[in-house]
Amino acid sequence: MAVSKILGIETEYGIVVRGGNDSNPISASSMLINSYINSLKADSGEAARVPWDFEDETPGNDAREETLRLSVAPEVETHLVNTVLTNGARYYVDHAHPEYSAPECADAAEATLHDRAGEQILRESMTAASKLLPPGEEIVVYKNNSDGKGNSYGCHENYLMSRSLPFDEIVAHLTAHMVTRQLFTGSGKVGSEVPGSRTDSTPFQITQRADFFEEEVGLETTLKRPIINTRDEPHADSAKYRRLHVIAGDANMSEVATFLKLGSTAVLLAMLEDSLGGEPMQLDDPVPAMHAVSLDLGLGLPLRMRGGRTMTALEIQWEFLHRAHAWADSEGLDAVGGDEVGNRILSLWEQVLTGLDSDVLGLARQLDWVAKYRLFDGYRRRHDLEWTDARIRAMDLQYHDLRAGSGLAERLGLERITTDEAVIRATREPPPDTRAYFRGRCLERFSDEVVAANWDSIVFDVGGSNLRRVPMMEPTRGTRDHVGALIDQADSASDLLDLIGQ
Amino acid sequence: MAEREQKKKPSPRREESVEEEVDPSASGDKLKAELDDLLDEIDDVLETNAEDFVKSYIQKGGE
Numbered sequence: 293m294a295v296s297k298i299l300g301i302e303t304e305y306g307i308v309v310r311g312g313n314d315s316n317p318i319s320a321s322s323m324l325i326n327s328y329i330n331s332l333k334a335d336s337g338e339a340a341r342v343p344w345d346f347e348d349e350t351p352g353n354d355a356r357e358e359t360l361r362l363s364v365a366p367e368v369e370t371h372l373v374n375t376v377l378t379n380g381a382r383y384y385v386d387h388a389h390p391e392y393s394a395p396e397c398a399d400a401a402e403a404t405l406h407d408r409a410g411e412q413i414l415r416e417s418m419t420a421a422s423k424l425l426p427p428g429e430e431i432v433v434y435k436n437n438s439d440g441k442g443n444s445y446g447c448h449e450n451y452l453m454s455r456s457l458p459f460d461e462i463v464a465h466l467t468a469h470m471v472t473r474q475l476f477t478g479s480g481k482v483g484s485e486v487p488g489s490r491t492d493s494t495p496f497q498i499t500q501r502a503d504f505f506e507e508e509v510g511l512e513t514t515l516k517r518p519i520i521n522t523r524d525e526p527h528a529d530s531a532k533y534r535r536l537h538v539i540a541g542d543a544n545m546s547e548v549a550t551f552l553k554l555g556s557t558a559v560l561l562a563m564l565e566d567s568l569g570g571e572p573m574q575l576d577d578p579v580p581a582m583h584a585v586s587l588d589l590g591l592g593l594p595l596r597m598r599g600g601r602t603m604t605a606l607e608i609q610w611e612f613l614h615r616a617h618a619w620a621d622s623e624g625l626d627a628v629g630g631d632e633v634g635n636r637i638l639s640l641w642e643q644v645l646t647g648l649d650s651d652v653l654g655l656a657r658q659l660d661w662v663a664k665y666r667l668f669d670g671y672r673r674r675h676d677l678e679w680t681d682a683r684i685r686a687m688d689l690q691y692h693d694l695r696a697g698s699g700l701a702e703r704l705g706l707e708r709i710t711t712d713e714a715v716i717r718a719t720r721e722p723p724p725d726t727r728a729y730f731r732g733r734c735l736e737r738f739s740d741e742v743v744a745a746n747w748d749s750i751v752f753d754v755g756g757s758n759l760r761r762v763p764m765m766e767p768t769r770g771t772r773d774h775v776g777a778l779i780d781q782a783d784s785a786s787d788l789l790d791l792i793g794q
Numbered sequence: 795m796a797e798r799e800q801k802k803k804p805s806p807r808r809e810e811s812v813e814e815e816v817d818p819s820a821s822g823d824k825l826k827a828e829l830d831d832l833l834d835e836i837d838d839v840l841e842t843n844a845e846d847f848v849k850s851y852i853q854k855g856g857e
Contacts, residue, residue: 304856304857306851306853307853308850308851317853317854386856386857387854387855387856387857388853388854388856389853389854389856391856438853439851439852439853440848440851441852443852443853443854443855444855444856444857445853445854445855445856445857446856446857448857513857514855514856514857517857539857651822653822653825654822654825656825656829657825666829667829667832667833670829670830670833671833671836674833681844682844682845682847682848683840683844685844685848686840686841686844686847686848687840689847689848689851690839690840690841697839698839700836700839703832703836703839704832705828
């Protein structure tokens with residue numbers, strides 16, 4: 293039986309200070325986040341800042357049987373601003389970018405909502421920061437993955453997995469999905485950033501990120517990026533779980549793309565845990581295939597599979613969907629959040645593949661790369677411009693501009709999965725069905741008594757001689773159903789710890 | 795094989811899309827009209843100095 297596919301998205305945002313002198317992106321990111329935290333403090337009249345607890349961080353652990361000693365373990369930067377919010381998210385400075393790690397969610401729809409809540413928090417942060425900057429200066433944030441000059445920053449997904457599923461099986465099945473799901477996860481990009489390639493030979497490609505992937509499997513995230521990342525840091529009971537860390541995706545402006553990216557991947561992982569993945573569809577040479585799929589706007593490129601035959605990316609996706617239906621008929625959809633959200637994943641998946649088969653431009657409201665292509669190509673034709681024109685490249689960046697009224701994605705009126713009201717609520721309230729609920733509510737109610745928090749524990753100072761750490765090694769516990777009434781009832785953290793028997 | 799199987803497979807989704815196809819040009823025309831409107835007004839929002847903007851958008855690698 294597949295474990296609940298608890299999941300979430302973490303996004304590094306592009307950041308620019310406009311109107312100022314050359315500024316340091318680390319200090320701009322710090323200012324952005326501090327401005328937001330201070331604005332919350334002003335709103336609520338209380339100290340809202342609770343720092344992140346680094347006690348359990350081990351990003352260098354490798355999921356493969358033999359850890360490759362040559363791998364470079366990711367660094368953890370502990371000295372920069374790093375905080376936990378009442379919605380259960382982590383908001384911090386990472387590698388010269390503001391990063392928002394959304395809370396763990398029980399299904400793809402909730403995770404899409406919390407991804408959008410992250411955008412809203414960045415938007416509120418820009419507003420808060422602009423009040424502190426000199427007139428004419430402004431911090432602007434972009435939800436994209438590349439500066440067009442060979443520098444990339446990530447949008448990562450995380451999925452709760454059963455420890456009992458061998459990692460090799462994940463690699464065997466998931467690699468082809470990572471390569472071919474680009475058809476709907478791509479955010480589109482003008483030009484290429486593969487060293488030595490010329491923009492005029494690649495006017496436009498499907499994804500922001502494909503250019504940056506060089507390995508099939510590996511631990512790194514900042515160089516020699518692998519299609520399947522092996523970081524083994526479960527932030528949960530490691531005997532029972534692993535957390536699959538997926539780095540091969542674009543940050544999406546389109547909610548449909550985010551929802552389908554998360555939903556399709558969660559379904560495939562659950563299928564594997566239920567031993568219903570079928571014969572793995574293995575690409576002969578995944579890294580070149582990843583690049584080729586991103587460049588293939590005609591969607592007809594045959595990819596060589598192991599064993600000699602060929603399939604197009606779209607055919608591989610249809611086969612995954614076909615197997616997903618068979619899995620759902622046999623096992624139900626509980627592992628991906630139940631019938632409503634599960635059926636929505638399957639039907640949207642089919643709708644998008646059908647569109648890709650028959651009328652790609654008809655998906656301009658659903659998929660980022662199609663929306664971009666249509667807009668840029670229309671503009672280009674109207675003004676008789678080459679794809680390499682600076683105006684087209686500027687639009688490529690501005691599509692991801694998060695300022696209200698400035699972002700081109702916002703102007704295009706993409707199809708919604710969420711509502712504005714729910715997004716605003718999710719900037720303050722945690723998802724109800726995971727341990728993020730406990731984390732968020734404790735911060736909301738008892739921030740004065742919370743010393744630090746992280747994914748799998750909270751440290752309280754309730755006045756005794758010792759700090760008290762409450763472990764949260766089970767991501768499905770600490771939900772609203774489980775602890776909501778107790779948190780409402782408790783007058784203090786100490787009271788709460790008594791009630792939950794800690 | 796994958797293709798044959800999926801075409802054979804009955805699904806509620808396909809029936810819905812048949813309904814949507816009563817006037818296949820309608821949604822396409824609407825999208826096109828909206829794109830034309832957007833192209834008419836988009837110069838007002840676009841970065842005024844595209845060249846400088848693109849040049850100055852430099853990020854450090856991340857992750």
